[in-house]
Each structure stands twice: as structure tokens, then as C-alpha cells.
Amino acid sequence: MILFTSIIGILTGQILNFQIENLVSMPIILILIPALIKIGGDTGSMLGARLSSALHMGLGGNVYHNPVVRNSVLSAFIVGMCAFTFLGIVVWITGMVLEMEIAFATLMALCLIAGTFELLVVYSATLVIAFASHRFGVDPDDTVIPVIATLGDLIGVIGIFITMHLLNII
16 A cells, blocks of 8 residues: 555656646746645545445445435535635735736636546545445555545646646646
8 A cells, every 4th residue: 555655656746747847937836736636635535534434334335325425425525625715715815925926717717627626536536445445344444545645646736737738827
């Protein structure tokens, strides 16, 4: 598990290194990246912990028609989207103070599109890992949180660059 998360962490760093010219040309994005990738990993880990607790208590059952799973995913998604909205506002204000201005609509679109992409991928992986771990007799607490925190970094970075390309920022 440690080797897997280490490899994903190195891959994430290499993606950032590959895009260094684009990042240096837009320092406001450098302010955005750490917080944005942290939100996906943290809310995914929160979802994983809730699912793990539900599985330990015997409430996990069927992933498709389970109110515990549905409500856990929904609440984590709401928390994530609120955090991405708040992040966009804070980074925009910080950019104004530091004279690294970017259009508010562009920054909010970047946060919300990249954030939504990150949450969808990370939450899907969280569900798969939690239920697979439980099915194969491995404690989901030991597998979900480290993998999802690291995967959140990778997917967040990829999501930022894809969204920047879609919005013609780079």
C-alpha cells in the first residue's frame, strides 16, 4: 500500500513538473492547487471513513439501494462543493490583494469544474475500494484513506490542467 501511494505521489509531482511553465506564468493557480487537491482527498477520506463505519456496523449492504451510502455520498459532495466555492472566493480575494488578478467567473469555473471532476472520480474510487476491501476481509480503514488521499492529489492535478485547457487558460 505504501509503495502504491508513493508511486502515485511521484506521478503527481511529475505532472506538476511537466507543466511548470504554465504554472509559473499564472501564479494564482499555484495558490489554488494545494487547497483544491486537498479538498478532494479530505472529503473522499471522510466518505471512506463513513462507509467503513457503516460496513463495520453491518449497514453497508447493497451499494446501489442503500440510504446510508447514498446519504454519505451526497453529504460529502455537498461539503466538497461548498469548500470549492469558498476556495474560489478566497483565492480571488488573495489574487486581488497580491495583484495577481484573474476574472472571478474564470476562477470560479476552474474551481467548480475541476472540483466536480475530482469529486466524481474520487468518490467512485472510494466506493469501489471500501466495498472491495470489506468483501475481501481487509479493514477498509486501512485501505481507503491512504489510497484516496493520494488519488485525490493525482486526480485534482489532472482535473485542474484539463479544466485550464477547456477554459483556454493555458
